Amino acid sequence: MKLSAMLQSIGLDVALKRDFEVVALAPLQKATPNDVSYIDQNKYLQDLSVSSAGAVLIREKDVVAVPEHIQPIVVSNPHLIFAKLSEFFKEPQFCLAGDQNQAENHRQHNQALAIGEKSIIMPNVFLGNGVKIGSNCVLMPGVVLADDVCIGDNCKLFPNVVIYKNTQIGNNVSIHAGSIIGSDGFGYAHTEAGEHIKIEHKGCVIIEDDVEIGANNTIDRAVFGETRIKKGTKIDNLVQIGHNCVIGEHSLLVSQVGLAGSTTTGRNVVMGGQAGTGGHIHIGDFTQIAGRGAVGKNLPPHTKWGGHPLMELDEWMKFFVSLRRLVKKKNS
Template sequence: MKLSEMLQSIGLDILLKKDFEVSSLAPLEKAGQNDVSYIDQSKYLKDLIFSNAGAVLIREKDAQAVPEHIEPIIVSNPHLIFAKLSKFFIQPQFSLASSQNEIKTHLQTDQELDVGKDTVIMPNVFLGNRVKIGNNCLLMPGVVIGDDTLIGDNCKIFPNVVIYKNTQIGNNVSIHAGTIIGSDGFGYAHTQTGEHIKIEHNGSVVIEDDVEIGANNTIDRAVFGETRIKKGTKIDNLVQIAHNCVVGEHSLLVSQVGLAGSTTTGRNVVMGGQAGTGGHIHIGDFTQIAGRGAVGKNLPPHTKWGGHPLMELDEWMKFFVTLRRMVKKKNP
């Protein structure tokens, strides 16, 4: 659909200097000349000069920063218009699926389903179209695999795991029962009168080699681009990883950790039980967060933190001891 038609369909009558068929919504750094991006905060204006986006949603006060090769679409709330446009790119998650007892026939007639040697698919598994599964894998009852999903060798998928469309899973990965990979992130834009407009998440999830994911985890797919769990990471039960997060190599996430959208970590990060982050935060290599630590800022590498508000761990422990002493003096 042309950009002008999209804008008109959501009630915007904007005169464009150039009109084009829109391929996708994309971040500034990855957008091509047939993609639309947006800027909701002035701190990202510096990225415009390096972007190849065809058009950008932007506020009037920032429009002068848009270079000539990008079409400015001036709106009062770029985030809201981005959310409204995202509906044009919704992708079906489980179209043309095949149940386990049809797999043999499907393999004979449709080469788009590719199951490797010595892979065992137990009863009541549901496989979408164009799924590829490597050698020596085990898929247990109740597993659901969405379209265009790739699973490497030596993977073990426990009962009732759901893997949405376009997920990539490496070799030697274990995913325990009840985990959901590739579900929608929790993203909404808000109107002036308080309605919540859903942002459709059309990105993907990538799980690299040697990752183990515990039971009842949720790993959301990206708005665009990818959510990525890097090689060797181990994730306990009941962990939430939001859209566009990147978890570094060989990290450890203990039960009930929650990562907000676009959190990134370096390698060998350790987060204790119930620790969490705000969005768009980076945690450096080999950094440790004690249980229930609330991360609200970027953290440098090779450091230890705890508490809420977050403090360096030694400071937090001294603070806690002092607090207990004060309480005992007040209530002997």
């Protein structure tokens, strides 16, 4: 659809220097001349000079930073307009592909599927169009794979695992019962009246080799781009990983960890039970966070943290001991 038509359909009458067929919404760093991007925070203004976006949603005070080759679309709330435009790119996550439950039946009756040798597809498994499964895999009852999911060799999916569209899973991956990979992230923009406008998520989830994911995990697809779990990471039960997160190699996430969108970690990060992060935070290599630690800032590598508010772990332990002494003294 033409950019002018998209804007008019959501109630914006904007004079455009150049109208074009919009291919996608995209971040500034990856946008092409047929893509629309947006800026909602000053820290992203520096990306304008290297972007190839065709147009950008931007506030009036920031228009001076927009280079000549990018068309500014001046709005009071770029995030909200981005959310409204995302509706034009909404895609169904699940398209019915028949009701065949055995690997041999799939090989014979659905040419779009590819299932490797010695893989076992148990009864009541649903496989969408274009699904690819490697060798020596096991899919247990109730597993659902949406269209174009790709699974490597030697993978095991326990009962009732659900994998959404375009998810990519490497070799030697185990996903335990009830986990959901690739569902929409919790992304909304807000109107002045307090209404919540959903941001449609067009990205995917990529799970690299040798990852184990516990029971009842949820790993959200990216808004655009990818949510990625890197090689060798082990995730306990009941963990929530938000959209566009990147978990570094060989990290450990203990039960009930919660990561807000765009959290990234280095390698060998350890997060104790019920630890959590705010959004857009980076945790450095080999950093450890004690249980219930609340991460609200970037953390350097090779450090240990705990508590809320977050402190270096030694400081937190001294603070906690002092607090207990103070309480005992008060009560004595």
